[in-house]
């Protein structure tokens with residue numbers, strides 16, 4: 222099964238990708254992680270092509286699609302992929318559908334995690350991270366130091382109200398065409414609306430699993 226996860230930064234999309242992967246045994250593919258691996262490997266044929274990431278720029282559709290195509294062909298992704306961070310544009314979505322079609326496959330379902338901006342603000346403004354192991358915590362956990370590393374937790378400089386709102390608006394603007402593209406197509410579309418910041422990751426996962434079951438995509 223090929224799943225596309227959509228959701229703004231802070232929506233818990235990555236967490237859901239991991240939880241769904243555990244539940245369904247379909248590998249979770251974060252393109253962010255994929256790119257970081259290529260950046261760390263100077264021998265990779267696309268190493269030079271993706272250096273723009275370091276300047277905070279986006280990799281071209283052509284290069285992203287090539288990375289995804291190389292990944293799709295790997296035997297460990299034969300049974301499906303939970304895409305996280307891809308596609309980001311309509312051009313990438315069209316490319317993905319073409320690539321899958323050439324393999325006799327298709328996007329089975331899009332899962333759109335729609336988090337209100339209030340929830341997003343509360344989550345991101347309270348986010349603290351460990352400078353050593355990079356683990357993310359929330360002030361509601363009442364921790365001052367990383368339980369593993371023992372160093373004080375820090376707040377990311379770009380986790381302020383203004384930057385969060387900018388990121389959110391940028392996401393909405395860029396993703397709206399992608400949402401309409403998938404909604405107007407033949408692909409199954411699941412929308413999860415999160416309006417409470419206290420909503421747990423496991424309750425979101427349960428809602429997703431129930432909807433996948435209703436669509437006949439997973440068993441009970």
Ligand SMILES: [Zn+2]
Nearest residue numbers: 351354367370
């Ligand atoms: Zn740590």
